[in-house]
Amino acid sequence: MRPMGEPGSRRQRAADHGERSLIGPPSGASGEPPDGDASTPGFVYVLAFFSALGGFLFGYDTGVVSGAMLLLKRRMNLSALWQELLVSSTVGAAAVSALAGGVLNGWLGRRMCILLASFIFSFGGVMLALAPDKVVLLVGRIVVGLGIGIASMTVPVYIAEVSPPHLRGQLVTINSLFITGGQFIASVVDGAFSYLSEDGWRYMLGLSVLPAVLQFLGFICLPESPRWLLQNGQNQEALQVLCRIRGDQNVEEEYDSIKASVEEEEREVRGGGMVILRILSHGPTRRALIVGCGLQMFQQLSGINTVMYYSATILQMAGVRDDREAIWLAAATSATNFVFTLVGVWLVERVGRRKLTLGSLLGTGLSLALLAVGFLLSAQSSPPVTFHPVDPNNSTCRLYGSCEPCTLDPGCGFCFRENGTKVLESSCVPVHPASTDHAAWGRCYNKTEDGKSPIWAYNYCPTSYSWVVLMGLILYLAFFAPGMGPMPWTVNSEIYPLWARSTGNACSAGVNWIFNVVVSLTFLHVAEYLTYYGAFFLYTGLVFLALLFVLACLPETRGLQLEDIQNLFMGQLCSCGASSPTHSRHVHYIRHGSGYSSAQYGALDSDGAIAYITLK
């Protein structure tokens, strides 16, 4: 890499003139294109759009399954275990392929990996749409999961590598917008096809083939990332791609900077060895990996997928009894997630990654506390069991005195009648072994269509505090979606040097998927031991830990060229955060050969633009 301040560099030329250089980093950190260069060519937006279809498929395939399952469990007579398998197998497969994606990415390139993922998505989609039985369905869900894992780690890297620095955050965050957009469209499709009780699930699961094929066709014509091309010695092609994606801007400096950085990295890492071991033994990349994996872990530990998954139940608590109504209201929940991700796209280049993540975590934590308080109030006013039918099997359900402990036992449900908000004739009875939709026997076994049968509540209790929970849910999504939703993906796409980028992103995406499985599989057990409010207080605590982690360790990467970002990780891990506060000076290390010897001082002006001066 050409050191900043090296004779001949743009920044040094200004410094040589004796000015206290106020030239920003290669592109304006304030969100402006460098030196007022010509505007970014539309081609970059086309690239971002076709890549982000991978995000859309990630969102669609993880989101669509809940609605499809409502129909499938009846059509295929699925046991609870099979339902669990069909939902979690995709996430599990995504974890495995995200981890393997690092090797594939370095070996085949970003473009080939995206093509591979869209091919896998198309194949899996066809398989799901035509599945004759549950085994083929399971294989289809695993195939789709393999596609999701590869796409989830490749797409942000590709977009980051083709974007100009001043737009990088926004364009990578668009991928997250497509994820939540995919989840939203999936919930609308679920709603629309829920009326086709016979084959609706085939359309729900199969429709993902359309965006997958579109992405495949698009990527046949789109170029490889110039950074990967340079890393693999294809210099001419890299220059051509750079010219295409930067339009009439001068690409010479960017080309030189990437090339120098590749050459220097090659010198440093001569001798090879496994990339992950090299990452771990090299301080700055090790610290970047800890920050990247930590962010992804905390994203999942903030309970987003529990909240999304649990939204239907929260709505039932609030008095929505009809299945269809609950499906449409769940679509409103994912719409909230989507709309607020849009706010993140707007904010990321304006306030920067760090402030956005911190603000988001603070709001997410407070909303989780509100959710927990809502559940606590509901538990305290939990309706008593007033009707005790004779239990033929002497199950544990007859021992519970109120709704709360009854519904926390996975084997029991609450059967009651309502008169306005008053709960009458309530009993705690065993759930049917084949379906949680009704009781094993008694009044809540057979539902009649005349609306006179009692209400069967599995997993929730009727409560007059549901509005507190509902408010907590909406506030949670409004705070999570702009920051903690997209930032872990965005930050990971930029913090690793080129040689470590594929592996770093593979590890952090793998961590995201692993914690996704862990949180969703443990939620009901955690709730069983700690009650619902205990579970949400636990998530609140984890979010405050995340806040401390981000406060201490996440540096601001806004506006910096990818090749310069690693310098932010030169200091101690938990001083990372200190390198980026506004209005403060920070040392910017310059690489000389393989060492970091001299320094430039950078000061952030009030817009967050970085000014550099060189110490001689």
Ligand SMILES: O[C@H]1[C@H](O)[C@@H](O)[C@H](O)[C@@H](O)[C@H]1O
């Ligand atoms: O960033 C995404 C997004 O926030 C989704 O809504 C969530 O389901 C995913 O797990 C997460 O990785």
